[in-house]
Amino acid sequence: MAEMRAVDIHGGKGNISALHITTVPKPRPSPAQALVKVKCFGLNRMDLLQREGLYPVPEGASKILGVEFSGTIEELGEHAEAGGDFKKGDEVFGLAYGGAYAEFIAVSTRMLVKKPEGMGWEEAAGIPETWITATQALYHISHFTPGKSILFHAAASSVSIAGIQLARADSASAIYATARSDEKCSFAVNTLGATAAFNSTTTDWVQEIVKATNGRGVDIVIDFVGADFFAKNLEVVAKDGVIVNLGFLGGTELPQGTNLSAFIRKRVTFVGSALRSRDVEYQGKLRDELVEHALPRFKDGRFKVLIDRVLSWEDVQEAHRLLEENKTRGKVICCVY
Missing domain, CATH: 3.40.50.720 (NAD(P)-binding Rossmann-like Domain)
Incomplete structure (x- = not known):
C-alpha cells in the first residue's frame, strides 16, 4: 500500500504537544474525486477543537486535520476525468471534510477551484473555508x-x-x-x-x-x-x-x-450555522458563488487574503499555538515542503 506523511495526534486527541508528523496510507480517489498533492493548508479554529476531541468529524471524512488547501492534481477518478473540467497537473485550491494536513488529499472535484495564475499557494490555501x-x-x-x-x-x-x-x-x-x-x-x-x-x-x-x-x-x-x-x-x-x-x-x-x-x-x-456538516451539493453551490462573485476580485486585487504567518508544516505545533493565543490578524498557513 502506498504511503504518505501526515500530521497525526498521539492518542487520537490531546493538547498541542500531541501533534506530530507520521506515515499513513496514501488516500485513493473515488470515481468523483481528485487526488491532490498538497502545497499548503490553512488553519482554522475547528482544527483546535478537533485536536482536543471536541469537534465531531463528519461521517466518512478523513480523521486527519484540515479542511482547506492548495496544490496540484496528481490523479483523477474516472468520473471526475470524464467531466473535463480538471486534468492532471492543474493547480487548484479547495475545501474538504478533512485530510488537508498531509502530503496528499482525496477530495470531490465539485469542491475544487483552479488557482488563478499569479496567486500564491499560501494565499490560495487561505481562501476556501474562510x-x-x-x-x-x-x-x-x-x-x-x-x-x-x-x-x-x-x-x-x-x-x-x-x-x-x-x-x-x-x-x-x-x-x-x-x-x-x-x-x-x-x-x-x-x-x-x-x-x-x-x-x-x-x-x-x-x-x-x-x-x-x-x-x-x-x-x-x-x-x-x-x-x-x-x-x-x-x-x-x-x-x-x-x-x-x-x-x-x-x-x-x-x-x-x-x-x-x-x-x-x-x-x-x-x-x-455551520459549513462542515453540510453536504457536497450545498457546499458546491457556495463554491460556485465564490468563483462567480469573489474570484474575479481576487484576480484584480480588490479582495485580499490577509496572512498573519506562514510556517513549515514541521512547525504545526507552533501554528496551533498561534491560533490558541488569539493574537493573529488573518490566516495562519502551513506549507508542505
Whole structure:
C-alpha cells in the first residue's frame, strides 16, 4: 500500500504537544474525486477543537486535520476525468471534510477551484473555508443586501476579514466591528475599511454602536463569541434584524436572568450555522458563488487574503499555538515542503 506523511495526534486527541508528523496510507480517489498533492493548508479554529476531541468529524471524512488547501492534481477518478473540467497537473485550491494536513488529499472535484495564475499557494490555501463561510453567513443566512448595516465580532479573525471585504464591496451602509485590542480595532478600520471598531474589553461597545446608529442598531450581527455577547447582541440589533452565530469563543451557557424580550419586541431572527456538516451539493453551490462573485476580485486585487504567518508544516505545533493565543490578524498557513 502506498504511503504518505501526515500530521497525526498521539492518542487520537490531546493538547498541542500531541501533534506530530507520521506515515499513513496514501488516500485513493473515488470515481468523483481528485487526488491532490498538497502545497499548503490553512488553519482554522475547528482544527483546535478537533485536536482536543471536541469537534465531531463528519461521517466518512478523513480523521486527519484540515479542511482547506492548495496544490496540484496528481490523479483523477474516472468520473471526475470524464467531466473535463480538471486534468492532471492543474493547480487548484479547495475545501474538504478533512485530510488537508498531509502530503496528499482525496477530495470531490465539485469542491475544487483552479488557482488563478499569479496567486500564491499560501494565499490560495487561505481562501476556501474562510471565504465560503463568510459568503454563507452574509448571503444565505443573514440575507445581506446593499444598504444594510452589519456588525462583525472578532474583527481580526479570517472570516470577519473576508466578511468585511464582501460587505464593503457590496455597498453596506455601515460596517462595525469589535476586537479585544486597540491594534486589531485599528486594523479593522485602517486596513479592512470598517466604518468603526470598538475594543470589547475596554469600551462599552453596545453603547458606542447604539450611538453611532442614532439608536437604530445594526441590521446584521455576525458573532463567534456566543454566550458572553448574546444579550449584548440583542441590544445592538435593529428591528427585524438577524444575528448569525458561528462560534462559542465566549461559552455556550447563558447566565440566569438573561432577557429574551428583544426577540419579540424587535422581531429578531437568531440563526446558528455551520459549513462542515453540510453536504457536497450545498457546499458546491457556495463554491460556485465564490468563483462567480469573489474570484474575479481576487484576480484584480480588490479582495485580499490577509496572512498573519506562514510556517513549515514541521512547525504545526507552533501554528496551533498561534491560533490558541488569539493574537493573529488573518490566516495562519502551513506549507508542505
